[in-house]
Amino acid sequence: MKRSPILTTFAWLVRDTFRQSIAHGIFWVLLVISVLSILVCLSISVSGRPTLAQGDESPDFLSRRDPDSTNSEKLKSSGVIVADGNFALAFGALNVPLARDTTSAIHFFELILGGGVADTLGLMLTLIWTAGFLPSFLDGRNISVLLAKPAPRWALILGKYCGVLVFVLANALVFVGGTWIAIGLRTGFWGPAYLLSVPLLLLHFSIFFAFSVLLAVCTRNAVVCVFGSILFWCVAWSMNFGRHLLVTSNDLMSQGIQSSFFGSLVDFGYWVLPKPADLGMLLFGALGAGSEFGKSFDTGVLAMHGFSMVLSVLTSLAFAAVLLFASARKFRATDY
């Protein structure tokens, strides 16, 4: 059966993006980062109680650094447990005493890997490195021959966008999947929540790369795409975090700002722009980190101000869709 030109275009552009990433060395750099992270995970070990919770009660424990932890009589009479485990890195070369139980230690480690290495550092590096893909693809001499092929223009721009997303997905799967298996093998902890980092990272990247695509179509300049997308991420994150800070603060000044025009403007910006901080909160919540490390914001108060994680993700996606639509329209109307 003959494949449609659009499917053929998408398939070719996905392969083309992988070739481009291999030729530019990005593929290998990300692979090395993933392999190193997997090796680190293969070097960990954890000892101690899996959980300090007793029955349905919330955990009641003392850190071993607490002065009362040495008072055995007091401990016996109160029933409080002392956290006594260890988290070891580099095959025991580096030992970190557990502040709580092993489950929370692994959650914390996964939070660093998923939220810090993959979703923040990895996202920034990938946004920077892939920002040049579209401008070089749209170079007048390169693109002219492709524009004289049967596939519609929107398929070229969305095909390249999807190509980059598939590349990021493949890297996220290697990183998160590899580290998850390594952690599982070393600790016996196979909690699936960490795997949520993959779709979250992809979602996060897809939103900000859509902005990079629009910049590429408008300017065809890699530098503008790099700085523009990073700056936009900072603006969106600040708007997201700042708005939550504003609505959850109890002080009079915050309440004054909330009811002012500036407060309405912040609220408007929050709902219109993508919400990277909310995506971070989603991962934080999925890993159960909120109950272990404290919550960034009181979700109850946020909910009173219209916050909903589903709505947050959907509005972020809608923003990306609008950007892609605008990019496709601009590209369609551009003479080369």
Place this chain on the structure above:
Amino acid sequence: MDVRTRPHAAAVFEKVTKVYRLPWTSRRIIALEQVSFSVPWGEVFGLVGPNRSGKTTLVKILLSICRPNSGHVMRLGGPLSDRATLADVGYVHENPSFPRYLTARQLLNGYGRLSGVPASRLRTRSDELLERFGLIDRSREAIASFSKGMLQRLALAQALVNEPKLLVLDEPCEGMDLPARRMLDEVICHQRSLGHSVILVSHSLADIGRLCDRVAVLRAGRLVLTGRVDELAHDAVLQEPQSLESALEPLYEGALA
């Protein structure tokens, strides 16, 4: 395309006008103004004119790379909006450039797939073309290492990968050595022998005179002459042969003014 059902001309331009607006200013540049002509089947059609006369803009409009402001263009019997007709068109850009990380074979396979050539046909077609254009030994090297002449040959090979019924060559001789020029001549003659059409944009009136059946001269975006090359190469007043250069020279005069 069946000869009985195919349209009477490979390309038709009717009163085509293209105006470029310069960004951030209200200045407008008229690239083409009310240009009308058609490219018959089985002919090699030359498009000549001084620099900035609108030749490249015209072929870009035909290939849907840019859009006309007004007028009507038919490509292989269909309107410009019918992109399926592009599957039967081959194009060589005036300054060919391809993704530098691809190999010649990957490029031919990829661009062939984008033109709708079945994967089963592509393998043999790519080999044929790489062999024909002397690139078979370098087919696994990245294009980044290719010389300008090799890039020109690769550009020609990619334009032929889909066995086009209309071949558009925009300044294809630039940077080509003598053997490559001979190859180009062979390609053009072969396309004509198959009953296919070729549009050749060139500054070389010698090439146009040697290869084309018909020629159109553009000047400052206007069509100033169309005619058969053999008729132009004959001085009607003196009743003797003349070069195409001397026949078209008066049309070029004052073009830079």
